[in-house]
Amino acid sequence: MSLFAELKRRNVIRVATAYVVGAWVIVQVAETIFPFIGFSDRAIRNVIIILTIGFIPAVVLSWIFQFTPEGLRRDTGEQRTAPQTTRLLDRAIIVVLVLGVSYFAFDKFVLAPERAAEREVEVAKQARAEAVAGFFGERSIAVVPFDNFSADPEQQYFADGVAEEVLNLLARIRELRVISRSSAFALRDENLDVQEVAERLDVAHVLEGSVRRAGNRVRVTAQLIEARSDTHLWSKTYDEELDDVFRIQDEIAADVVANLRIKLLKPLRGSRNVDPEVRSLVEQARQLREARPEGVGGKMYALLSSALEIDPDNVPAVKLMADAHWFRVGEDLGWEESQRLQAEIYDKVQELDPDSGYLDAWDAWYKAFAGDFEEAAVLYSRSLGKDLTESNHIRLAGYFARRIGKIDVAVRLGRLSVAIDPLCHQCRWRLAESLMYAGDYERARQQMERYLASATGAKDEYVRILLLGGKPQEALDYIESLDDEKLTDFERMSLVGPEAMARHSLGETERAEALLADLISSDFHDQRGVSYFVAETAAWMDKKDLAFERLFEMQATNFNYLQRRAFSPVWKSLHDDPRWLEWREGFGLSQARLDAIVFDPDLPE
Secondary structure (H helix, E strand, O other): OOHHHHHHHOOHHHHHHHHHHHHHHHHHHHHHHHHHOOOOHHHHHHHHHHHHHHHHHHHHHHHHEEEEOOEEEEOOOOOOOOHHHHHHHHHHHHHHHHHHHHHHHHHHHHHHHHHHHHHHHHHHHHHHHHHHOOOOOOOEEEEOOOEEOOOOHHHHHHHHHHHHHHHHHHHOOOOOEEOOHHHHHHHHHHOOOHHHHHHHHOOOEEEEEEEEEEOOEEEEEEEEEEOOOOEEEEEEEEEEEHHHHHHHHHHHHHHHHHHOOOOOOOOOOOOOOOOHHHHHHHHHHHHHHHHOOOOHHHHHHHHHHHHHHHOOOOHHHHHHHHHHHHHOEOOOEOHHHHHHHHHHHHHHHHHHOOOOOHHHHHHHHHHHHOOOHHHHHHHHHHHHHHOOOOHHHHHHHHHHHHHOOOHHHHHHHHHHHHHHOOOOHHHHHHHHHHHHHOOOHHHHHHHHHHHHOOOOOOHHHHHHHHHHOOOHHHHHHHHHHOOHHHOOHHHHHHHHHHHHHHHHHOOOHHHHHHHHHHHHOOOOOOHHHHHHHHHHHHHHOOOHHHHHHHHHHHHHHOHHHHHOOOOOHHHHHHOOOHHHHHHHHHOOOOHHHHHHOOOOOOOOO
């Protein structure tokens, strides 16, 4: 008798088959259940090892013994296998196979989707963790509003002032990314835990605390938390006279720096010794500026006037007064009087805080507006070299970089403004535009979608991004998805051109031509905007003569409007036409001039 026939007679093959299939089922079940009950991967490996080792004894025993009607008997090699035994083994194999197939189906259609969802959650968590440690690695922090534990609810302004001063001290450290006040304080009423705050603001650490003021005593408690693990790295309570609160702020900032193991390139700047009443008045004015209720200018003016009566040289109060004068236009001030008062404020800030980047930033803005790009570049560089804490100034510097064709610098500045002020809608909008100008349409789309999720406006810019990214159908679908009743008149007008551009790209020539004709004949009050949309739509539809006709018409009357948009990729079809360089040179954007302007600020990477 051959070996194969003998293996078959002794049911070795059947036993081996049943063993392998049964072992597979056991391993699959173990892989599913063990993690759920807390067993590690090592336990699963042990099961596999045991089953593998057991295979040889099972095969050997099936050779030596066989099941008979009288029970387990040693196989002498003479008897035939009982039919009952064969049927029993065949049934066992069938049952095991059915169990295996059933488990495979259950795993594929029930368990696998759940595991995939769990993996997605885990991947998302990992991505968030990497984002938390992203821009500056572990060197990032948000200072959230300190709780007011005083009996008087009005002392919340004082508590906010303490937290903000600590934030300002830390923000001066170039080696540390500190979330701006506008974003960190915006989450005050959302009842988020520390990890949620860190995720929303993309930081690795959160500083929280409380302030209790009683008479002439103040108690400040601060704690530094590593957000991903929700671990308290450091906590301390300071109990001092009210006059010493500025020293408490300095100590908190120094302790944070020590616990984050930051090696400072220059000594940590000390906080200002500010009268508590002034701190409260300034904080109230700042919150009014952010909320912008009706009559905001007059209300800010009243609060800041009281603060400056107590402390005429309080720099934050002086700077906020310039904003108050701006808001008062149309309330109780004319434009010229507002400008005169703001000029006085700028002179005062120059006297009190000459090393601040505040004045340089605003001077740069005015210079750029007037077309003096060379001086604007110097002033913006100086401002950014002094201070990287004001997202508004960083955003405007990025806007300027785009205006002079330095798109890579514009993207870097846009990313920095969003990094320190993640909830700044304008910052995200301008970053999306800079990415669009850079040709990075997918990231531009992502940023613009984040903007549109929490703000209004820029709908036409989103459509441009889709069109430039080669997605005309998505652009058209987006336009058609908008609720016309919720659109402003300007938004309706601004979307006519982009719709024509989308339909032109989709081959709907007749409809595109009709929309362009509607735009040309529009009597919308903002004819500057109409002309611009006509020009870009004509450029997109390769109607170069019409595009240049409108561009040259606008050159004399809408100087700044066009300058800010000269490097938009929407105009790429015009770049090979000799009229393009002529048009650019007509308002001071010759390539030779722009190449000579040095603007490459030193920014954290």
